Ligand SMILES: O=C(O)CCC(=O)C(=O)O
């Protein structure tokens with residue numbers, strides 16, 4: 001593998017063949033597990049439109065937002081309600097992240113058949129179509145990335161996309177996030193605005209606003225946190241490069257050859273004192289709920305699993321053991337479904 005640099009690679013989807021793109025994705029996904037993509041066809045205008053809705057919603061009074069509390073991973077989660085680092089504690093209690101968020105289910109007519117229609121706050125009620133279209137476009141992009149990755153690993157064409165079909169019930173979620181400025185922070189511990197975690201599903205597409213940085217990725221090589229820049233658009237009509245990261249279920253499915261990397265959001269004390277809010281948006285891509293998280297049939301992956309098995313470190317630290325425990329997809333010898341694994345992770349994050 002090539003040496004990791006101190007920044008994320010940028011992969012252009014507009015110029016190469018799918019096979020070449022697949023190789024580039026594989027290289028990035030198997031080293032740092034985080035990369036930028038550009039040339040996706042998504043425009044800055046459509047991304048900004050959803051960001052404008054997010055700003056408007058988070059500015060509404062707390063009691064209005066609280067009318068749509070998060071249930072079954074859908075709705076509003078208030079300041080410090082979710083704590084992504086399951087080990088962070090304060091006064092014996094799990095420490096919640098100083099941020100607020102709203103989770104949307106995919107709304108397309110064919111998406112999530114059988115599930116009830118998600119009630120939406122007035123800010124979004126007239127924009128259901130905008131959000132639905134944006135979500136579908138994110139999903140199509142994710143399907144393309146998954147298939148290209150599959151190509152590089154000799155996975156049968158269609159194997160991954162059929163397991164991520166939006167018309168099968170699943171955990172895909174569009175999340176808008178708001179990290180309000182906190183000028184009165186007390187110490188370095190308050191610099192962490194989203195605790196260190198790995199994402200749960202297949203992959204995440206993360207949209208940032210230009211110059212609103214704060215996302216950091218743990219380098220598997222140096223063990224240091226790498227800060228991810230919040231870039232602006234680089235080509236006319238195209239949205240700013242999108243951050244993509246591999247999540248736990250896909251990493252597991254690919255026999256550990258893809259890295260699901262720890263990441264967090266941190267604002268330095270100096271940055272917090274400037275009093276600027278940060279907004280971001282994540283599209284979490286999940287397999288359909290009934291998909292069993294068994295390794296993908298692929299000669300390349302089977303070989304990778306065999307060689308990784310021989311070089312597994314024997315003495316894991318307590319923190320590493322705990323992390324492995326939280327992320328596991330096999331319990332008592334039984335392979336979990338994607339839906340069971342997601343439910344387990346959500347219970348830990350919101351406990
Ligand atoms: O806000 C960000 O930049 C990252 C959020 C995140 O990692 C998450 O919600 O899983």
Ligand SMILES: [Fe+2]
Pocket residue numbers: 197198199263
């Ligand atoms: Fe995350």
